[in-house]
Amino acid sequence: MELVLIFLSASLVNNFVLSCFLGICPFLGVSGKIESAVSMGFAVTFVMTLTAGITWFINRYILIALGVPFLEYVSFIIVIASLVQFVEMLIRKISKPLYDSLCIYLPLITTNCAILGLALFGFLREYSFIENMVFGTGAGIGFTLALVIMAGIREELELADVPHVLRGPAISLIIAGLLALAFMGFAGLISA
Amino acid sequence: MILGLCPALAVTNSAVNALTMGIAVIFVLTGSNAIVSLIRNIVPKQVRIATYIVIIATFVTMVDLFLKAYYLELSKALGPYVPLIVVNCVILGRAETFASKNKIGLSFIDALGIGAGFTITLVVPGGIREILGMRTFFGIPVLGESFKPWVVMLLPPGAFVTLGFMLGAKNLIDQKIAERKRTANMESRIKLSA
Numbered sequence: 001m002e003l004v005l006i007f008l009s010a011s012l013v014n015n016f017v018l019s020c021f022l023g024i025c026p027f028l029g030v031s032g033k034i035e036s037a038v039s040m041g042f043a044v045t046f047v048m049t050l051t052a053g054i055t056w057f058i059n060r061y062i063l064i065a066l067g068v069p070f071l072e073y074v075s076f077i078i079v080i081a082s083l084v085q086f087v088e089m090l091i092r093k094i095s096k097p098l099y100d101s102l103c104i105y106l107p108l109i110t111t112n113c114a115i116l117g118l119a120l121f122g123f124l125r126e127y128s129f130i131e132n133m134v135f136g137t138g139a140g141i142g143f144t145l146a147l148v149i150m151a152g153i154r155e156e157l158e159l160a161d162v163p164h165v166l167r168g169p170a171i172s173l174i175i176a177g178l179l180a181l182a183f184m185g186f187a188g189l190i191s192a
Numbered sequence: 193m194i195l196g197l198c199p200a201l202a203v204t205n206s207a208v209n210a211l212t213m214g215i216a217v218i219f220v221l222t223g224s225n226a227i228v229s230l231i232r233n234i235v236p237k238q239v240r241i242a243t244y245i246v247i248i249a250t251f252v253t254m255v256d257l258f259l260k261a262y263y264l265e266l267s268k269a270l271g272p273y274v275p276l277i278v279v280n281c282v283i284l285g286r287a288e289t290f291a292s293k294n295k296i297g298l299s300f301i302d303a304l305g306i307g308a309g310f311t312i313t314l315v316v317p318g319g320i321r322e323i324l325g326m327r328t329f330f331g332i333p334v335l336g337e338s339f340k341p342w343v344v345m346l347l348p349p350g351a352f353v354t355l356g357f358m359l360g361a362k363n364l365i366d367q368k369i370a371e372r373k374r375t376a377n378m379e380s381r382i383k384l385s386a
Binding site: 018019020021022024025070071072073074077078081113116117120121124163164165166167168169170171172173174176177178180181184 | 201202242245246249250252253256257271272275276278279280281344347348349350351352353355356357359360361363364367
């Protein structure tokens with residue numbers, strides 16, 4: 001039950017993009033088309049789950065064991081950067097078509113604040129290993145959801161008559177605000 | 193303006209938080225720009241990004257520990273967004289495009305300028321959201337009791353909408369300036385032909 005709650009909380013109630021403001025850059029950058037939004041979402045979910053697992057081990061068995069928790073930012077960022085490289089090589093070996101569809105997004109993920117935010121949030125909330133993995137997957141799926149909804153709206157938006165000064169990022173941000181309002185409705189899900 | 197959006201949205205629920213974040217960014221930016229420009233000739237090209245990130249992360253850790261030691265309340269309010277300065281594209285961008293090619297003095301001044309601009313773009317939405325959401329500005333009441341606070345401005349949707357309209361306003365101003373230039377050009381051309 002606890003795990004289900006963590007999953008729902010990370011994906012819907014505390015959606016990373018719409019209520020924690022993490023990963024806004026790709027959210028605005030890649031949400032032009034639904035297909036690329038889906039690929040980006042899956043890439044992020046994959047990396048997030050892996051990061052959640054690995055940073056948990058690093059935190060517990062290296063940083064805390066050696067008594068150097070102040071090194072967490074330096075070590076997390078190095079881990080994430082090398083993990084993304086590793087995932088890139090792995091996907092290239094395993095599946096060529098998957099690699100071709102994801103390869104442009106993978107370097108973007110390194111500088112995605114959602115991944116580092118995930119590691120830090122997991123650390124702050126003192127999750128256990130399984131909880132942290134579920135949290136990572138949930139956050140990734142929440143990110144994908146927000147990205148795909150946004151991409152769908154923006155595809156429709158091309159036909160809409162938007163005031164001239166609000167075209168581009170401005171209208172995307174306002175739409176994101178409305179989406180965030182809608183997602184606030186999920187808040188009742190957990191407390192009830 | 194679009195770069196470094198995450199903190200711009202997350203910490204701008206009050207002017208004080210926004211200002212703190214801005215100062216933290218100025219410190220990290222000047223520190224990392226100075227170091228990067230000092231070591232720009234020593235670091236091999238292949239590992240430069242990784243090196244920059246480690247330098248930035250070190251400065252961020254310093255800021256974070258400083259805030260925790262002297263301003264615990266602020267540090268709690270900003271939460272994980274101080275460590276997230278590490279992945280702020282503005283800082284890495286300046287290190288890569290400016291500090292790695294210029295002398296230390298220039299890099300330092302560049303960092304101060306960019307940091308100040310970033311702080312302003314944080315404090316403006318922070319101020320707007322604080323005034324509309326809590327009737328105060330830097331904790332001082334500015335709107336009378338009769339104004340009902342818009343709580344939604346303090347919540348995530350308020351952040352997105354405020355920033356969206358700010359971008360719109362900026363576009364409008366840019367457009368007006370471009371128009372004025374065009375008319376000025378036309379006028380001077382008319383004068384010349386006359």
